[in-house]
Amino acid sequence: MSEHAHAHDHKGHGGHGDGGHGDHADHPSYFKTYITLLGLLAVSVAGPMFGHPWLTLITAFGIAVVKAYLVASRFMHLNIEKKIASYLLLAALALLLLFYAGVSPDVMKHRGNNWENMAAQDEVERAEAAASTAPAHHHE
């Protein structure tokens, strides 16, 4: 936060090394990381061209996760940051999983135990019918 913070960093709390300051000698090269990211981007763009839905899913989202990991660890320095920062971010992600698990039975599904989401079902049918003429439809 401040020069003081740095001064403080240097004495005690082991804040220095873990603070992600100074010890970049052993840090993986930013440029290599950058090139890797571009490569991954190319793959994720190429993925759909094979027209195989599952392959698309993997190249799209699997690679997004890898890219995210690289940026977070190498660029945001989570690899040399105090562990608590990573736990913080992972906890936030875990919450989203919880949210998804709790909500999807009602919102993602269009029928369930004694209820039916007519509006959504009609919408799907209507759109599918409209699209069935066009080629680019149904992908997953």
Add this chain to the structure above:
Amino acid sequence: MGTLIERYLPAASTYATDIDGVIALVAIIVGFWGVLAEVVLFGLVIAFREKPGVKAQYITGEQKSEMKWIAYPHHLVLLCDVLVIVAAVRVWYNVKQDLPPADSTVRVIAQQWAWTFVDPGPDNKLDTPDDIAINDELHLEVNRTYHYKLESRDVLHSFSIPVFRLKQDAIPGRVITGWFEPTKTGTWDIQCTEMCGIGHGLMPARVVIESADGHAAWLASHRSAAVAAIAPGAAAGAK
């Protein structure tokens, strides 16, 4: 103790008494804990008022011997929770999840700010010309199992019949099915219990539970009722 609610309202559906039962069970359990806690609290405050020359004791509450005063009630509470959960889920399953076969199915349509109740009519089938659709009055026959199909035309509403202990929100675009079986003849309130706009307090309806003959008479009086009032298409609610 099952009369806790019946002191205010009769129980007029088959599962009303089950729901009263859960309420009674919870009342007994939490009543015990609540009273116990309050009594102990007051007792301690009275017993340990400041007295000249008497110093407070030094108790960390971290030794095993002290922890047990928290641990024992902790386990007891857990036990009570299990009881409550089992009772609650059993009733819930019976009321909301597991529908007994229906003798008739009525359609309940909520809108700002009125109810439309569609009775299947003599042929006992919905969406046929002899359906009887009327506003703000739900006519039922006693001791008959009904399914209801709940819909809304605009915003959220909630279909609540206190004497049945029944409540279910209506959601535009969705059809929600539930059931009830009236056990008492009479006329009671139907309330909208979900904020639905300015008229929320002004959309009362009544449930009229008649004997078999009474219901038949009512059906007869509604031969060729205004079917147009609720064309089958419109029944899909939101669309």
Add this chain to the structure above:
Amino acid sequence: MRPIATTRSATGIPTGRLAVWWVIASEIVIFGGLLASYLMHRLGHPEFGGPEYAGATNTWIGAFNTFVLLTSSFAAVKAHEAAQAGDGPTAAKRLLYTAFGGLTFLCVKGYEWTHEISEGYVITKNAFWSFYYVAAGIHASHVVGGMIIMLILYGDVKKNKELQRVELIGNYWHFVDLIWIFLFPLLYIAK
């Protein structure tokens, strides 16, 4: 001039960086809530892949913008490297490159959106486009915010002042980049 409180670091993480981690954590749930909602609709509505929906988005533009943001992130991390070495002027220059990346991103978005709107794919077209514009719009507002901060920092950093802030804005920028890394497949590729 600063409270002593600010200079303490009981966790071993300098106060400013710790705060940025908290900012990012709370941003994760904001974007996460939106994307989770989108994902539920996406999986519940197969038609979202169709021509009137994601099918009409331009993968190449999306890919190019991903490239732009990745590059600006690279510039940001190089700026941090320079700041580490105490070389303020270089760090400031690289901050400008980063901000320029943001500008490019926004221009491309502007072109893309005007094109799509002119084709009738407006925010009210259907649920997909609503999510498309809102998600990308919130993200773009973060890009703008980041650029403004970098331009403000530029002055100090050039004079070798407050160098640690280069890393703070950098971390935020990388996060904005991260969001786009997920928006790209969600909005463009999954057709």
Add this chain to the structure above:
Amino acid sequence: MATPIHEHHGEGDHGAHAHDDHHHDPGFVQKYLWSTDHKMIAMQYLFTGMFMAMIGGFMAYVFRVHLAFPGVHVPGFGQVNPAEYNSLVTNHGTIMIFWVAMPVLIAALGNFLIPLMIGCDDMVFPRLNRLSYQIFLLSAIVLIAGFFVEGGAFGGAWTSYPPLSAKAQYNMTPLGAPIWLVAVALEFIAFLLGGINFVTTAMNSRAPGMKMFDMPIVIWMIVIASILFMASVGPLFAGAIMLFFDQTVGTGFFDPNQGGDPILWQHLFWFFGHPEVYVVLLPALGVVAEVITVFSRKKLFGYRTVLFTSFATGLLSFFVWAHHQFIAGIDPRMANVFTVTTVLISVPIAEMMFVYIATLYGGSIRLTTPMLWALSFLIAFIVGGVTGIFLGASGADIYFHDTYFVLAHFHYTFVPIAILAVFCAVTYWYPKMFGRMMNETLGKIHFWGTFVPFNGIFIPLFMLGLGGQHRRIWSYENFPELARPEYYHLRQFASISLIIMLACQFIFIFNFFWSLKNGKVAGKNPWNANTLEWTTESPPPHGNWKELPTCYRGPYEYSVPGRESDFWPQDQKS
């Protein structure tokens, strides 16, 4: 949300101002409105919160009188029509939670106590702190503005369920609804900034020697609450943006006719809305912990027990949100899951109650005004807690949902939280805030005049709830079951109790301002308490201490055997 970082930047380049603050005598604006001093910002939050509480209280007065005496010309308001009634109940709820409980319990107490109790000179980001208050003030003004626009204030209940809240043709408040939403969103931003400040300060800036488990419970609670808030508000913030677009540009995120889903909002809302309950509860519990230990001269019965139970509560609070939606159209199978988690959360809360009660054992209890408030909090909150089980149990909730039983239940939790605990805190820290003691006699009169009528209000409402009276109803005349005279007697009893309770608040207001001048001088440590804030002058100077304290022990070392004084301040070596 770039603002926080922007503010980090602000740290430096406005440094000159901070410098002035230290040395010259700042002008009125600089001192009271533009201050970055955490104590002054705490006061700003406190007074804004108290002002909003008056507005919220007035609303309660209006609709309670209207409900008890239908059609009556309410003194000071007039006839209440359905639209006005809806916006009154809506904004009463919104204000009391977002503009009273949150600012006072978290922002005011957090700002005032965190630096003083962990022994540092200010919040880590003073300007971020100032900004968060300014945004909060703006949000309050925006909310009030909603009452003066065409169509009137939003009346779709504080939960703001779409499609009602999303479409003007349904809610008939084309301007009121978006304004309400913007106000709430601004308030969220303010508390996100504040929360980041609180958490960072508590994590990084503790006094030398103060280990994590040496922090007073109230600080822990405020920090946990801030984290809960930051973690849960995100989805709703996104939801608010979506709803705003539904209202203004006509998107259909929550409109089934446009491929949206109203249930989604309910989930987004309650995913935040339930942790929010604990966001305000925990600081209140923290306040009570401080007060009962001081006035029973006892060590807390299991510091770690309290901490771990509050961690457990905080964690569990993320798993229970859908119990607000049992009958709202979610899949009935999910209700079973949420019943289990909901009923289980009673375990840590009950445990915490046991700890507080056990702390009284073997104490030397002094029934000062703050202690009375603390005890009344426990008394009332136990009732509020146990009645919650009825609602968490899905089977019983089928009947109770959206009845006055629910209303009475959460008022038996929120009144202890936002009224009893707040008065507890204000009467306890008043000497530290203003350097003088409040008048005990007036304080006790005010206490009884608040606590007794409070029960007088909500016990009848419990009974009405058992009788099936449902919420947000403008007039019961249309419902024969609810129009019974005996029900009106209960309503009138409740409403008259409310009027008495509100009237008694003037005693407090008088006491508050009278004591500023005429209270007897407090000195550093009038209550013989241990925590660090009592080791500096009252009120503390800018920078809080001439020399920042060092911490040597936990906060609750009262009546330690072998010491002649029955307290042992944290900063005393021996």
